[in-house]
Amino acid sequence: MNKALHRQRLSTATALCLVVIALPLASHADGAKKPAPTNPVWQEECGSCHIAYPARFLPAESWRSMMAALDQHFGSDASVDAQTADTIETFLVQNAKRSKSSQKAESSTLRITGTKWFRNEHDEVPAAKWKSPAIGSAANCGACHPGADRGSFRERDIKVP
Ligand code: HEC
Ligand code: HEC
Known part of the structure; x- marks a missing residue:
């Protein structure tokens, strides 16, 4: 040889x-054992209106679609310049959820709270809870996960108000 x-x-x-x-x-x-991956540009731009949702909760395809339409982002204009968008997209895609082929069907969802994974993980939360004034929306992770803004969702820290 x-x-x-x-x-x-x-x-x-x-x-x-x-x-x-x-x-x-x-x-x-x-992923609680490893420190959550972070990026200063992502943290600043995507953490200004809500927590910077960790990349690992959505597959790469979802992040790509989201980044392609930031001017129409859940009824808000979250657009950024092209270079910033590029930096953020690269970070999100690199750290995205690795979807199994069986999950490909929902890869188009832009909501973490709309995934089957999220519903399964939260099936013990009574439906009415999500709408209670202290929570407001399932997307308000920090209401029950005090470490959400640091990317920590550890079970033992959970406190449902
Ligand atoms: C101008 C404000 C604003 C900025 C900036 C912004 N968002 Fe959002 N985002 C929203 C609003 C409003 C919602 C809908 C929240 C709700 O339904 O409670 C949302 C929802 C989301 C959701 C879905 C949450 C769920 O229900 O699972 C994701 C994921 C998300 N944003 C990611 C991002 C990313 C990535 C960035 C940075 C590129 C970003 N956002 C920047 C306003 C913003
Ligand atoms: C109403 C309170 C509430 C909100 C809001 C909420 N969660 Fe949770 N979450 C829980 C509860 C309760 C559990 C534990 C469920 C169980 O196993 O009984 C949980 C479990 C989890 C887990 C698994 C933790 C582990 O180590 O097992 C993750 C990850 C998680 N949530 C992420 C999120 C994300 C991301 C958001 C926002 C998009 C969110 N949660 C919003 C209450 C909430």
């Missing part, structure tokens, strides 16, 4: 190992 081919085989083997190591990490939807 010539040297170049040997090297190539080796690096393919290394890449495969990395995939195997990375998969269990990526499938850990909660």
